[in-house]
Amino acid sequence: xxxxQQLLENVEAARATKQNDRAMDYCVQxxxxxxxxxxEKAREGILSDLDGSQQKLEELIEKGADFEGYLDGLLTYSxxxxxxxxxxMDRGHTKQAEDDLGNAKALCEKLCDDIGAARCVRSQGMLRxxxxxxxxxxxxxxxxxxxxxxAGDGREEAATLRxxxxxxxxxxxxxxxACGLYHEMLEAxxxxxxxxxxxx
Numbered sequence: 001x002x003x004x005q006q007l008l009e010n011v012e013a014a015r016a017t018k019q020n021d022r023a024m025d026y027c028v029q030x031x032x033x034x035x036x037x038x039x040e041k042a043r044e045g046i047l048s049d050l051d052g053s054q055q056k057l058e059e060l061i062e063k064g065a066d067f068e069g070y071l072d073g074l075l076t077y078s079x080x081x082x083x084x085x086x087x088x089m090d091r092g093h094t095k096q097a098e099d100d101l102g103n104a105k106a107l108c109e110k111l112c113d114d115i116g117a118a119r120c121v122r123s124q125g126m127l128r129x130x131x132x133x134x135x136x137x138x139x140x141x142x143x144x145x146x147x148x149x150x151a152g153d154g155r156e157e158a159a160t161l162r163x164x165x166x167x168x169x170x171x172x173x174x175x176x177x178a179c180g181l182y183h184e185m186l187e188a189x190x191x192x193x194x195x196x197x198x199x200x
Contacts, residue, residue, distance in 0.1 A: 004033035078107035118147035154192030
């Protein structure tokens with residue numbers, strides 16, 4: 001598991017410097033480690049005990065350190081699927097991206113990772129934009145905003161609202177909507193600054 005988590009960091013570092021081929025290589029290696037640590041049948045068995053509620057998650061953690069480790073493994077796996085989906089999207093491999101983002105979102109929801117699920121939905125919206133399905137993209141981006149807001153992540157909420165503002169730009173008929181979204185974006189950033197531990 002530690003090897004997979006280290007590789008996850010490498011994926012993120014490679015993505016930050018636009019090295020998508022290297023990031024994908026790290027992703028593939030990391031997923032192999034996860035599959036060794038937690039084979040598919042074992043993953044399915046653990047996930048069948050989860051229903052997306054905090055209570056079920058806590059019950060599993062109470063079973064012992066092994067199960068806590070398995071949950072860490074599943075969380076790492078969800079992050080790797082999300083990143084592989086993002087990389088696939090950048091490469092124009094839309095089917096792979098759609099599958100990975102959908103699977104990552106489902107995992108995040110089972111693991112009560114609300115922010116992770118919101119990121120997945122936002123990326124699904126961006127994928128629909130790539131595919132010129134603007135109406136569905138907007139639906140997904142609005143859903144991502146709600147999920148970010150519920151999770152209390154103003155930074156992610158503002159980033160998603162920025163995408164929605166971009167869809168309104170240059171369209172006179174949507175000027176008022178753009179202004180409203182821009183106001184929401186500023187509010188999200190202000191709320192983020194006010195969060196305990198973030199205020200200067």
